[in-house]
Each structure stands twice: as structure tokens, then as C-alpha cells.
Amino acid sequence: MVDVDVLVVGAGPAGAVSAWHAKQAAPGLDVVLLERDRAVGSPVRCAEGVGDAGLREFANPDGADWAARKITKVIFQAPDDTEVVVAERGVGWVLDRTRFDAHLAAEAAAAGAQVLVGAEATGMSHNGLEDDRWHVRVKERGQDTEYRARVVIGADGVETMVGRWAGLDTRVPARDMESCAQYVLQGIECDPDAIYLQFSEAIAPGGYAWIFPKAVGVANVGLGLVALKTDGRNAHQYLDAWVGRRFPAAARTGYTVGGVIVHTTIKKTYADGVMVAGDAAHMINPLSGGGITNAMKAGRLAGKTAAAAICAGDTSERRLAAYHHAWMELLGEDHLKYYRIKQALESVDDEFFNKLARTVNKIPQEKRSIGRIFAHALIRHPQLIPVAARFFV
Amino acid sequence: MRRVTPDTIAAVDLAVCDRCGLCLPLCPPEAIHLELNVLTVDDATCTGCEKCVAPCPVGALAMVAYG
Numbered sequence: 001m002v003d004v005d006v007l008v009v010g011a012g013p014a015g016a017v018s019a020w021h022a023k024q025a026a027p028g029l030d031v032v033l034l035e036r037d038r039a040v041g042s043p044v045r046c047a048e049g050v051g052d053a054g055l056r057e058f059a060n061p062d063g064a065d066w067a068a069r070k071i072t073k074v075i076f077q078a079p080d081d082t083e084v085v086v087a088e089r090g091v092g093w094v095l096d097r098t099r100f101d102a103h104l105a106a107e108a109a110a111a112g113a114q115v116l117v118g119a120e121a122t123g124m125s126h127n128g129l130e131d132d133r134w135h136v137r138v139k140e141r142g143q144d145t146e147y148r149a150r151v152v153i154g155a156d157g158v159e160t161m162v163g164r165w166a167g168l169d170t171r172v173p174a175r176d177m178e179s180c181a182q183y184v185l186q187g188i189e190c191d192p193d194a195i196y197l198q199f200s201e202a203i204a205p206g207g208y209a210w211i212f213p214k215a216v217g218v219a220n221v222g223l224g225l226v227a228l229k230t231d232g233r234n235a236h237q238y239l240d241a242w243v244g245r246r247f248p249a250a251a252r253t254g255y256t257v258g259g260v261i262v263h264t265t266i267k268k269t270y271a272d273g274v275m276v277a278g279d280a281a282h283m284i285n286p287l288s289g290g291g292i293t294n295a296m297k298a299g300r301l302a303g304k305t306a307a308a309a310i311c312a313g314d315t316s317e318r319r320l321a322a323y324h325h326a327w328m329e330l331l332g333e334d335h336l337k338y339y340r341i342k343q344a345l346e347s348v349d350d351e352f353f354n355k356l357a358r359t360v361n362k363i364p365q366e367k368r369s370i371g372r373i374f375a376h377a378l379i380r381h382p383q384l385i386p387v388a389a390r391f392f393v
Numbered sequence: 394m395r396r397v398t399p400d401t402i403a404a405v406d407l408a409v410c411d412r413c414g415l416c417l418p419l420c421p422p423e424a425i426h427l428e429l430n431v432l433t434v435d436d437a438t439c440t441g442c443e444k445c446v447a448p449c450p451v452g453a454l455a456m457v458a459y460g
Contacts, residue, residue, distance in 0.1 A: 045413060122428055139429060159414030159427055172418040179415060179450045227447035235450035257450035259415025 004030040006306050007136055007149035008113075009121045009162050011035035014278025014295035014302075015155030016104035017058060019113040021303030022153075026311050031113040032147065033105065034138060036120040036156075041101030045258035046292070047182060047220050048097050049195055049212050052090040054293030058300075059103065066099035068214040072193045076373075078357035079200035079350035086368050094195070094212045094220070095292070104296075116140065124152065124165045126272070132315070134273050150315050151306040152274050155299065158259045160280035166271040170280065175228055176263040178207045178289055181235040182222025184214070184254030188247050192216045199353045203242050205229035206346070207289075221247065224260055224289060262286040264339045265332040270320040277302045283327070287338040294331060301326050399441025401456040403434045410453035416445040 005026075008019045011033050019033040037043070048068070052061075061067035071091045076084040109115050124136040136147045154162025163170040188211075190196065196211035203209045206226030213219040223239055230238070236257065243250070261282045269281045277283065278295030285294065305323040309315045360373050403425075410432050417425050424438035425445060436459070446454045 120429060157414065159417040161417075161427075164423060170418055171421060171423070174419060174444050174448060177415065177419055177448050179448045181450045230447070232447075234447070234452045236452070257411050257415075258413040259418075259448070259450075261418065 002032075002145060002147045004032045004147055004149050005310050006031045006151050006153065006303075007134070007147050008033045008153045008155055009136075010155035010157060010278075010280070011040045011105050011108075011115065011117075012101060012155060012157060012278060012295065013104055013292050014280070014283075014299040015153065016040075016101065016108050017296045017299030018153045018155055018277060018303040018306070019115075020104070020108040020111050021300045022307045023108065023111040023113045023303075025304045025307035027112055029307060029310060031108075032149075033108055033113050033115045034119045034121060035105070035115070035117045038118045039098075039102075040105045040115070040117060041098040043256060044097045045256050046097050047180075047210055047212050047222055048095045048214070049092060049210075049290065050095055050292045051092045051290070054297070055093060057293075058296045059100075059107075061093050064103070066096050066103050067093050068096045069094040069192065071195050071213075073191065073195075074370075075191070075194045075196045076357065077196060077198035078353045079198075079202065080354045080357075082354060082357040082361070084357050084360050084368070084373070085194075085365055086370060086373070087365065092195075094214055096214070121156070121162065124162070132273070150273060150310050151320075153299075153302050153306060154274065154276040154280050155278050155295070155302075157279045158261060160276060162274065163266070163276040163280055166274040166276075168266060168268055168271060168274075168276065170266055170276070170282070172261050172263050172282070175206075175226060176261060176286070177226070178224035178260040178262050179227055179235040179257075180207075180222060180224040180260055181239040181257045182220050182255070183239065183243060183250075183252045184218065185221045185243070185247055185250040186218050186253050188217060188219060188221070188250045190219060199350075201229070201350050204238060205231075209242055221250075222256075260284060260289045260291070262289055262339075262342060264335050265327065269324045269327065270317055272317045273315045273320075274317075275302045275305065275320055275323050281327075283331070283335070285338055286335060286342045297330060298327055301330070397440075399439070399459050402436055402439040402441050402459045403443070403445050403454050404457040405432050405434055406453050406455070407432065409451050410449075411451055413450065416449060416454060419444050419448060 023031045119140045160170040192213045204223040206229040207224035209223035277298040283294045284291040424435040
């Protein structure tokens with residue numbers, strides 16, 4: 001039996017930042033960060049795109065080895081291939097997640113947290129009569145170890161076992177699950193300073209297809225779709241069809257699949273001695289599917305809340321509810337609004353996007369912004385107005 | 394306890410499964426588990442609802458006769 005104060009399950013962005021900020025807030029606490037896989041950051045299940053401002057709250061990308069490519073343009077592609085270029089200052093970055101996740105774990109370690117790789121939590125139980133701690137079973141290279149923790153932070157991604165073990169409802173309706181598949185392609189022609197997003201029922205029904213450059217001629221090329229809207233093929237088959245048509249000569253040097261939960265934050269992200277953060281708590285922007293910055297922000301809140309609760313001698317769910325409220329105020333309420341917009345967009349068809357692209361292209365490029373595009377969408381599609389009113393008011 | 398015994402239940406082809414975990418939160422009775430890099434469907438808990446089948450990005454889940 002190993003006694004710790006904070007046990008973080010999962011060393012992705014949410015978990016690493018949780019451990020880092022818990023230890024930073026209370027250096028006297030024992031903080032352990034568990035990674036199931038043999039290396040932090042691998043395998044990558046991510047398109048690796050992240051916004052500039054959110055990223056900078058946690059790490060400086062300028063010249064960093066974990067920043068693969070700076071992005072200055074977003075190119076929206078309509079179903080008929082009409083392109084709308086939106087250039088904004090400091091749009092974002094395409095990361096090298098293998099290195100980035102390791103960088104964040106190193107920050108946690110530098111703060112004094114212990115990082116364990118190849119260590120998988122396989123279950124946990126709570127005996128309220130005996131003590132007020134969680135007993136977490138951990139498998140490390142075939143050896144079972146029991147950790148006794150005052151607070152467990154579940155940052156275990158889409159499958160979110162910690163949440164399940166703590167009795168939280170972490171299930172997702174099928175319409176709010178994007179099934180994704182992605183290749184790393186080499187030798188392709190695309191603007192290496194731009195990310196491309198294509199909307200089309202034929203290519204990625206209910207989602208979109210993307211090209212995120214990692215270097216000149218190299219990009220993550222993938223798509224996410226909602227299975228309920230497909231013709232019966234799976235995400236891998238849709239991707240093969242699209243890539244085969246668009247980049248027939250490219251070398252496929254990497255492949256990944258995974259789920260992106262485009263839902264809203266789970267109703268309850270905490271229990272006695274437990275918080276869940278990041279994908280595990282469905283803290284993903286339901287419009288973009290982006291989750292890295294959300295996960296880090298949630299991790300920071302969870303780590304600080306855990307440290308303060310332990311120092312105060314109260315890790316009850318009544319105390320940890322502060323984490324949930326802080327998250328909802330920071331981003332969770334916004335996600336509820338984005339989710340309503342997502343639902344409204346589900347009713348528009350390919351022809352809408354084609355017309356919108358042609359209308360928006362009449363705006364001079366220097367005046368184009370995501371906000372203006374949205375405003376044009378409203379003129380073309382008045383049924384979005386009530387939704388937008390809720391969004392902007 | 395499920396009230397009706399299903400005719401078919403979900404089964405995973407581990408040679409195809411990529412262990413991405415997408416199907417776990419889709420399962421209403423939480424019958425799917427991923428532990429030590431192996432995905433399993435609990436026969437006794439699966440209700441045969443098929444919600445996990447189509448979303449699998451690689452088509453690793455299929456319905457099979459129960460029993």
C-alpha cells in the first residue's frame with residue numbers, strides 16, 4: 001500500500017497540468033501521476049491543433065521542440081471545394097503531441113510530482129467506514145500495487161473509467177460522438193501555414209475533414225463523422241475514400257483513430273475525493289472538437305482545488321463542487337451555447353455551405369473573421385438567429 | 394439486471410480493434426471494458442442495443458448470436 005495525497009490517472013494535458021498545479025499549490029503534498037502507456041504522449045490520438053492564446057497560459061510555443069508548426073490561416077472548404085480563407089493574428093499551432101505531453105509531464109515532475117509510466121489503474125473502491133480515502137488498484141509491469149489517495153483526479157480520456165468507478169454518469173448519446181480517423185501524410189501539396197476544414201455530407205457527415213500541417217509537405221489528414229448520419233461505412237473507410245481521391249500519391253506514414261465527444265460537460269464532475277477533467281468529463285468544444293486547452297484549464301482548476309481541499313482537511317464532494325462551478329463559469333457555460341449552435345447546424349445541408357462560402361468570399365479577406373462568417377450564415381439561414389441571439393447575448 | 398434476453402450481443406474483433414476507447418461511453422449499461430490493452434464486452438450485461446457498432450472507426454464491433 002502506497003499512501004499519496006493526490007493520485008492523477010492519465011498523463012495527457014488534463015492530468016499532467018492537474019499534477020503540476022496541485023504540487024505547485026501545495027508543495028508538501030505527495031502527488032503521483034499515472035500513465036497507462038509505456039510513454040507519455042504515445043500513441044497520439046489527436047489532430048494536434050491548438051489555439052495560440054489558450055496554449056500560452058501553460059507553455060511558450062516560440063521555438064519549442066513540441067510545436068510542429070505555427071498556423072496563421074484557416075481555410076474553410078465548402079462541399080463544392082469553394083475555399084474561404086480567414087487569416088487572423090496568431091491563430092494557433094499544430095503540436096507534436098508526443099513531445100508536448102512529455103513536456104507537460106516534465107513540468108509536473110519539475111514541480112515535484114512523481115510520474116509513473118506503464119502504470120494502469122484497474123479499479124478503485126472507497127470504504128467510508130474504515131477511512132476517507134480511495135483505494136486504487138494499479139498494475140505496473142505485471143505487479144499490483146494499491147494506492148491510497150485523499151483525492152483521485154480522473155484524467156483518463158474518452159473511456160473515463162475513474163468517473164465510472166466513482167459513480168458519475170459519463171455516458172454519451174451516439175449523436176454526440178464523432179468517430180475519427182487520421183493519417184499522417186507525407187509529400188502532399190498544401191499551404192503549410194494554414195489548417196483546412198472541409199464540410200461535406202459526402203466526405204464527413206455530421207462532422208468535418210481536416211488537414212493540419214506538421215511541416216512543409218507533411219500533415220495530419222483526417223476526418224470526424226457521426227455514425228448515425230453515414231451510409232454504413234466506418235470512419236476509416238470514409239477517410240480512405242477521401243484521401244484516395246485528394247492525395248492519391250501521398251505516403252501514409254501514420255494512422256490513428258479515436259472518439260471525440262461533442263457533448264456538454266457531464267452534469268457532475270466530482271464526488272467525494274474525486275474530480276474528473278478533460279475528455280473524461282466531456283470538456284470539449286462541441287463545435288470545433290478541440291479539447292487540449294480545455295483539458296489544461298480544467299486540470300489547473302482540479303489540481304488547485306485538490307491541493308486546497310487537502311490542506312483544509314475536507315475532500316468531501318461538497319467542497320470539491322467548487323471545481324465544477326469554477327469550470328462551468330470558465331468554459332462549461334460557453335460549451336452549452338456552442339452545443340446549441342451545433343444542434344442548429346445539424347439542420348443545414350451542403351448547399352447552404354456552398355452558398356455561404358460564395359457569399360463570404362465577397363467580403364475582402366482582411367475583413368473576414370469567424371464572427372463575420374457567422375453573421376452571413378444568419379442572413380442565409382434565419383432559423384439560426386434564435387440560437388445566435390442566445391449565443392451573443 | 395436486464396429484463397429481456399437479447400437475441401444478439403456485441404462482440405469485438407481484437408485483431409481489428411485499435412483500443413481507442415470510443416465505444417465505452419456509448420454503452421448504456423456500461424458493458425464494455427478496456428483493461429491492460431484488451432477490450433471486452435460483458436455478455437451478461439450487453440443488452441444488444443447496437444449503439445457501439447456503427448461508431449467504431451475501424452468496424453471492430455459486430456452483433457453475434459447470444460448464447
